[in-house]
Amino acid sequence: MPTLQFKGKTFVQNHHLAVKYHQLVPNKKLSLTDKVSLHDNLIIHGDNLKALKALLPTYAGKIKCIYIDPPYNTGQDNEKWIYNDNVNSPMIKEWLGKVVDKEDLTRHDKWLCMMMPRLKLLKELLANEGVIFISIDENEEHHLRNLCDEIFGQDNFIEKVVWNKRIPKNDKGIGNIHEYILIYVKDSKLRHEFHMPKDGIDDVYDFVAKLKKKKVPIEEAEKLLKQFYSKKGYDRGITLYCNLDDQYRIWGKINVSWPNGKDGPRYNVKHPITKKPTRVPDNGWRYIEDTMNSYLDYKNVFERYDGTYVCGRMWFAEDEKTQPSFIQYLDNVKDFLFRSVISLKSSGGSELDELLPNHGFPHPKTYKLIRKLIQTIEGDDFIVLDSFAGSGTTAHAVLDLNFEHNSKLKFILVETEDYADKTTAERVRRVIKGAPKSSNFKEGLGGTFSYFELGKEIEMESILRGKSLPSYAEFARYLFYTATGEEFNEKAINEKTGFIGESKNYEVYLQYKPDIEWLKKNALTLDGVKAFPKFKKKQRLVFAPAKYVDDYTLLENRIDFCQLPYEIYRIQK
Secondary structure, three states, X not given: XXXXXXXXXXXXXXXXXXXXXXXXXXXXXXXXXXXXXXOOOEEEEOOHHHHHHHHHHHHOOXXXXXXXXXXXXXXXXXXXXXXXXXXXXXXXXXXXXXXXXXXXXXXXXXXXXXXXXXXXXXXXHEEEEEEEEEEEOOOOHHHHXXXXXXXXXXXXXXXXXXXXXXXXXXXXXXXXXXXXXXXXXXXXXXOOOOEEEOOOHHHHHHHHHHHHHOOOOHHHHHHHHHHHHHHHOOOHHHHOOOEEOOOOOEEEEEEOEOOOOOOOOOOOOEOOOOOOEOOOOOOOEOOOHHHHHXXXXXXXXXXXXXXXXXXXXXXXXXXXXXXXXXXXXXXXXXXXEOOOEEEOOOOHHHHHHHHOOOOOOOOOOOHHHHHHHHHOOOOXXXXXXXXXXXXXXXXXXXXXXXXXXXXXXXXXXXEOOHHHHHHHHHHHHHHHHOOOOOOOOOOOOOOOEEEEEXXXXXXXXXXXXXXXXXXXXHHHHHHHHHHHOOOOOHHHOEOOOOEEEEOOOEEEEEOOOOOOOHXXXXXXXXXXXXXXXXXXXXXXXXXXXXXXXXXXXXXXXXXXXXXXXXXXXXXXX
């Protein structure tokens, strides 16, 4: 596979591993919940690289959907940015730590340096069945595609979706009305099928329900339905279904010819009235004969107003000269496969104006776009992560879906900039509680979120000197994930016994107290070994600054000892 090369790559390709673990500090004042929790909807203020690393102990391999809208690197005045990651090279720091704009001839290299470690951490957070959507435009699309091929794997690329925004920009002498969305999965070997609801389907049902209530004759009702379709400009996924049965149930005619070459089965299908064989499709029938027979009901033939016939689940013309069709009901096919072109007006600015007048935020996405993307993923109880949260559009989309479909989706937003509270979180508050002065968002959608900020980094050398000591729970979270790579459950902690959790292969213990003399007081002793709970089937993994027991005692008690800080490592295979 071709590999993308860019200036600075050697310094950043493993930078995500060197990022220090930081505490996530709850801010009860800015949260919108009575119980702040890392398992609530989350808004995190801080450098998104550090925040993603801080999320790993709790959410590694747990995120089913990621949507990000990173800087497009256009170089315009409203999109200058600074790469401020603390890479371990004075030369590279000087090169990166400057404003990136259109005049910077290495801006594409710097953008790739910014994206690479973040994408690698996002991959670690993504579940095996997970999907990542990335919005981008023509400035970096080709670079991003190559970078994602390298990080996620070329085989895990799904599609480059074109979003037709309908509003052109003509800064290059052409009416550019589109952007792109790259879709990658964590593991293409798992079944992935992306569906989307048919836009306007509820309006169609409401329209037909009114016709039924008025007892409009079927012939006239079908004409009115076709006029309604024409007026609304619906997709063929709806307009194909333009017929009504005697109960006003909407149906359409589906072609029954073999779709793949000329290898379909060939047999006779009799017309229900003339009793003569109908024309066999050139490619043969779509169904085997037994399946076709199950769709036919010659004992119950219904003649329609136009002289055609319904025979079970098959439609026949007046005579045998016309190929029959399968009758498919619209309510059986409410969804269709996600399309590679989305035509949706770019209304994000007006949506945000209603919620946050005078916000000053440039080019927000419409929540309807992100909502469409989320809906393509099977299930209604998963987490959606956005580490370039901006104005909080992703949270808006999640809350809207939960309200409309009574689903249990959760969101995690990470925003680096200072507007994380006044714009990002404030928008989410108003979506949840309602914006009285808004016409479209007057009523609140309900929900909660916990607001966190990045705290101090957990630096082992500082801990050894008795400085910047984290709480027992924070230190336990860091050690448990680093050692096992598995999700940490804070409720499992028992400080009295030192138990901090159970992984696939280990019971994990930590000998630690957050005081300046913790090194002297927390060595693993013989009394400490005897105080451990009774054996389970698993090996014990014990973290402590020292041990005063021999190796035989450790072996006899099935203990793997890890000395702090030198033996913090991931044991998982």
